[in-house]
Amino acid sequence: MRRLLSLAFAAILLSLSLQAQRATGVSAAATARITVSGFVTDAGSGERMIDATVYERASFTGTTTNNYGFYSLPLNPGKAEIIASYLGYDADTAEVWLTRDTVINFSLTMSSSEIAAVTVTASGRRAKIESTQMSMIDIPVDKFIKLPVIFGEADVLKVIQLLPGVQSGTEGSTGIYVRGGGPDQNLFLLDGVPVYNANHLFGFMSVFNPDAVKSVQLYKGGFPARFGERLSSVVDIRMKEGNEKEFSGNVAVGLISSKFSLEGPIIKDRTSFVISGRRTYYDILARPFIMRYNQGQEDKTTGGYYFYDLNAKVNHKFSEKSRLYLSSYFGRDRAYTRNTYRPNYEGDDDIRMEYKDSYGLGWGNMITALRWNYLITNKLFSNTTLTYSKYDFDVTIESSVEELNSKARAVDYFKYFSGIEDVGARTDFDYYLSPKHSVKFGTGYTFHYFKPGVTTFRFDSGIMGDTGLDTVIGDMKVRANEFIMYAEDNIELAPKLKMNAGVRLSLFNVQDTSYFVFQPRISLRYLAGEDLSFKLSYSKMAQFVHLLTTSAISLPTDLWLPVTRRYEPPVSHQVAAGTGFLIPGNLEVTLEAFYKTMDNLIEYKEGAFFG
Template sequence: MRIVFTLFFLLYTFKVSAQERITISGFVKEQGSQEQLPGVNVYIPDTPYGTVTNTYGFYSLTLPVADSALIVYSFVGYEKTERKISLTKNTELNILLTTINQLEEVVVSSRRQEDYVSRSAQMSQIEIPIQQIKKIPAFFGEKDVLKVLQLMPGVQKGTEGQTGLYVRGGGPDQNLIILDDAVVYNANHLFGFFSIFNSDALKSVELTKGGFPARYGGRLSSVLEMNMKEGSKDALHGEGGIGIISSRLRLEGPISKGKSSFLISGRRTYIDILAAPLIARNQRGSDEQVKPGYYFYDLNAKINYDLGTKDKVYLSGYFGHDKFYANETGNNDESRAGLDWENKTATLRWNHLLNQKLFVNTSFIYSNFNFGVSNDSKDLNTDGSTQDEFSLRYTSKIRDWGVKTDLDYYPSPKHAVKFGAQATFHRFIPSALALKGSFIDESIERSVKPVNTLESGIYIEDTWQAADALKMNAGFRISSFQTASKTYIRPEPRFSAALRLAQNFSFKASYAQMNQYVHLLSNTGLGLPTDLWVPTTDRVAPQQSKQIAIGLAKDLEKPALTLTLEGYYKKMNHILNYKEGASFLSINGENANELSWEDNVTAGKGWSYGAEFLVHKKTGRFSGWVGYTLSWTKWQFTELNFGKTFYPRYDRRHDLSVVGIYELSKRITLSATWVYGTGNALTLPMASFTGVTDNFFSRFSSGGKSTVTWNGDRVNEYGEKNSFRAEPFHRLDLALQLHRKKKRYERTWEFGLYNAYNRRNPFFYDISEEKLANGNTKSTLKRYSLFPVLPSVSYNFKF
């Protein structure tokens, strides 16, 4: 912290120019709700003077003294506002912007200033308006932020229907997912088919794939920053929807009108309720009774209070839970199985305006992720007494307490400086296992002591308008990670620049060095909740990456399009994977009580490189984008695949997305998406032969290259890892929205069609054995698909 305050002192006392200057500063908010707006462009036309509001809607613009000037405020989805003011003294100027949809008619006559991607030093960044997300066709009508991001170049899905993000060759653990400054470790509902993020509660979504600003750290591949809405300060408002598998409701309104507000948003699935009668009907006439079920819920909440013109306090949180259960009762046996996981986050933030040029945000952060598996079964005698029993308990947890301070300093129109520090206290319980049974030689109790670690970092970055045609962002971060007996300290330089070659046409370049101190161990590579979060230790080094990217950005006036073309190369070191035959439930009968997860992993390196192309239109009656990615990803581990390089599961040569949204009228919206992608790289057996095994524990080791069939004689032999390429997948989704505006509320019926032409995309492959008449066995490779054409309907309302 001493370094941070030293930097602050130097920056605060720094004299930019001998020329007399004045400062215009304030907050930009939404008319009515008074929601603070991040990313609003503030500029003086036909001059180099301009800035952008920060995450909390604050801006500061230092200008030479003059009689007057015209200042313009513009933002996507809002009416442009102009103010002519005197530049003779420091002025505080707060602005309210009016949303376009509050007007009867809007004519877009020219390209809005804030859309000019070519004028920003930042590259490899994706920002999608929330209103555009809500118009895109969705799986079962559930609007999902992560699935929309999968439609962007450089972002790939793992498996059909899954929400996992694979950014420029990185795994799901290499994405820093932030919700109101809190890190979210598992973003999945329904085993990865839905994300935990309810778009009704979100204000902004921004994904950075490269050229990372120095304020971000802790992951290798991307930063997904989401901010929740603050709640309306003028009146009570609500929004909700009723769909096929879940319903949701958001309420927001003032606590003290004009000073404080609240927001609460909830969602709950009712799959378990709808499925119960069908399951009961299927079981009639059977001696067995099966009661399976699954549900999830999530809740977002936020309150904020204005303590005055210079201080604001926010308290926000997220709470989500998934639970799967299966209870079975027969004549001679009983079993109960369960699988559940939960996320909890809480953030307390304090905004303080030290002066017109210096803005401070301090956050206190809590994050918690728990995962558990349970299984209890009994074999009964005819008199009801227990003959054999089996019990399994498995848990994994990670809990964070953190604090961070970020300062925004605006010394002159040519400089916007950010600096700060953060510290996070992690507590890991990597894997605790209890296994016992009457048919097991010895009960297993593997209780892992909590692992306490401290992760911290300090940073400084400056966005500098070096010349009329050159804008740069240069920064430096120092990160550290402290275990019980070792401290890692790593430098992380960052740089990005944009050189304007012509009007609204720029060449961009960036370099970023990243370190990651937490790891996700996965057999599937899908980022499911069954995967295991573990820390860097004395034996396991942190992951590292170095990424360089270059590109071109062009903004067109008519039509209002943004075109970007980027190429990147990324090198990754110390990435982790399970050894052959290991998994999160790896057990060995001889030493299971002492086995550590560190004994099950191996470290390696990876490379990812490729090119990305995007054409994006955010405004107008017709909007959408076309994104294409050509990429290669390779891994190499000494203890895997005989030390040879191989393609990981989510390597994808070609990835194409086409998204279109058309406002046919004020009452009808049509939308469609079409995706195409190269199939996943998989490991399949090349041959099989007869073998014998009777080891009970082999049932729990499913991640290796040699799999022995339980109670059988068949042993599979595999070739090189992931040498089989699945069939390409492609899919068309359609949606029709019918809007109706009543006197006091708006309602929307949405009809959707997922996988409209019923493409049977591969979900997994299996080899089946068939006995022939001559006694020989025939092996057949079978492809299994998950989703046929699926219609959906939902009812949405807003007041």
């Protein structure tokens, strides 16, 4: 039955696409179209601009740039006035006489007047009204960095919690619950690489440093086929690329952390870099209070907590058609306490003992992406990415007793370690057939390596004799392979009706068991007026990894685990309907309703064992 439904859905999409091409396409024999393509960049930094609008004034035929600033716009031969615009920037215009395929690159300058900024804003909002995409919110980076939320620190996820359809978890934490989903049903992407733990400070801050962020997009429904692996939402975060023109940087000292950012050209207009980092200093601030507490005490105690993270990115332009990016993120949290106690045995010089107790908790992410953009033709853009993602945490407890005269020592040691490691490769293509028809497709592979939990016990008594214990429990490693293929077709079916239809095929292999999931997606937009549209979407999502959690607070000890041979992967179905319109004052209003079901959800009992 499922195969019949899948084939029927594919047949419907193919039929609609063919009908649309017959209705909107112009035969090659009748009119030879000319393709204008290029990149839109920031004139000040040289960074490529995502979702910039490019259109021809007379015909009002237009498109938007992709995630790498590229656009392709087929036009009729003859005179053309092509305009590029972006929110908060002055529009740039190129007047050309088109006789053959032409490359035009635009460099936009930040608006110097409020009037220009308002004009561009209205244009950007109208583009959203006309788009098939629904349930997606662009979060302006320059806005959220001005919204201090906790201890004067701006935070991406804190801003997301303020958006409609999103709820926060425990007060003050960064966990998000989107349209009835759980905290593990949100896919966080940093430059296209999954981030398994998005929290610092036990969930009160996120790992995304605002100084390193270029763009943030939240998808709550109507998911394009290029996204998958989670049931409820996708948070797509892109890092800055670095200023190709000049060096710039900043240093900031806050109440709980300090940070820096530096960017500039390595080779002007060809190679650039950006690096940013931050560190908290709760441990340093707490030292005077701990030292005062230790005065007059026989036992001496110290402790603290801190986190740090580092973002770095380098990109090199081989030519106008070829560019290479290398981006990395590394961050870690550490909490610790140490106690030393030397009893004072008056009158007995033969006994001098020292007791030491220490506790440590650490967790962190390591992420790397090597990405190559290549413009195959002026209509076909490719992006090939190699990715690496690692998340791990460890808990360490150690107690020791030492006889200071004989140096005999007894040690009790406990360590718990868990983590997940991914290595992947992916290729994506953007194909621009016409201003009314574009296609995205691609494929990818990810190797997952899970370490659900390794516990080490060690007991060594040099005081009581040679007895000892050294054992490891739960050293189980799970390997999984994931293959995906997707295609999505964005096409104008009629002058007022536009469709984005696609399908995602996922194959997940674990424990000698394979799961194949067919995930159809479709979004429709009907333009009822210049400033009014109605939208409808359906999406099916599958999730192959999930979070084993034991509390409402997002703790670093929560475990990421794959589906097993016993249970099928969780699947969600979501239907959404809504409308968007502009009102006086250049304000955009969107209203949406959704219906969502989730099947095969797994809930663990306290103390349950993974197997």
